[in-house]
Amino acid sequence: MNDRITLQGLMISPAFFLAPMAGITHAAFRRLAADFGGAGALYTEMLSAKALLHEDLGRSPYTRRRETEGIVIYQLLLADHEQVPAVITRLKTIAPAAIDINLACPAPEITHANAGAALFRDYDRCARVLFAVRNHWQGALTVKCRLGDTAPGWEDALVKRLRLFENAGIDAVVLHPRFFDEKLKRTARWDHLSRAAAQTRLPLIGNGDIVSRDFLDRQTKAVASVAGIMVGRMAAARPWFFRELAGAAPEIDYREVWERFFRYVLEDFPPERALGRIKEFNGYYARNFFFGHQLFAPVQAARSCAEARARALAFFSGDIRTVRQPSMAGV
DSSP states (O other), rough: OOOOOEEEEEEEESSSEEEOOOTTHHHHHHHHHHHHHOSEEEEEEEEEEHHHHHHHHHHOOOTTTOOGSSSSEEEOOOOOOOGGGHHHHHHHHGOOOOEEEEEEOOOOHHHTTTHHHHHHHHHHHHHHHHHHHHHHOEEEEEEEEEESSSSTHHHHHHHHHHHHHHTTTTEEEEEEEEEEEOTSSSOOOTTHHHHHTTOOOOOOEESSSSOHHHHHHHHHHHHHHHHEEEHHHHHHHHHHHHHHHTOOOOOOOOOHHHHHOOOOOOOOOHHHHHHHHHHHHHHHHHGTTTTOOOOOOOOOSSSSHHHHHHHHHHTTOOOOOOOSOOOOTTO
């Protein structure tokens, strides 16, 4: 792994990326993560092509970008090449640093819409979408995918997609080394990253189950084969996690971080939508504590933002004990 990666003249340093996570990587959370630093680029949530045509992109909490966030990569959820011209034209109005196409999400609601994993599976349709995006977007362009389906011949299918990505002008591939039918509780198959890297001239960004610097140090061959590292769930629990990866873990006031996120969310979302975002974050953040259920359960049951805050502060006013490394089991 290098300490930086350059895509179409866009230099990203360090080569650490915040993963796109539904319900998490909206503008408020990206702002919080950027406060701590350590990531070279931050991904948005999956952005629906249909929604992008109607959102106020400069004000929407999903697409707005503050200068403090640095490099933000906008991930698009596309199903058809006919959507591409209007979507890219509209997205250009906010000058994204880079664009990513989601070919990874296996959630039923996404695949039923012929996007995510379904687009990866349909080679011809995927090709039409990627070539259309590259035709309308000259900047840095990435794709995020998984290994494919658990079936004989999956390796050939993956290599065929890697060739497609090369021919379509993709600049880098984020590879999450799980199959589409594997839940997050199944350990990511990091041994496949070096094999995939040997099959393509494109830089790979490795993603999946990165919980500590020690974890990366144990994946010597895989880490040596990739150009960058993407972190998802652990960064959702510990927005300062990229600093930990760099060996510069800051002193954390856990109550202050929770309250800061709360303020940021209320700046970006109306209260009726903010509550869900607060609960989403809280589910991850509670994993930093012994007896974290005493933070998780009361906040999840709150019926208003004010009630969620009061319950969180009640938890933080007690004798809290933090864990050395949060468990991501079950999320």
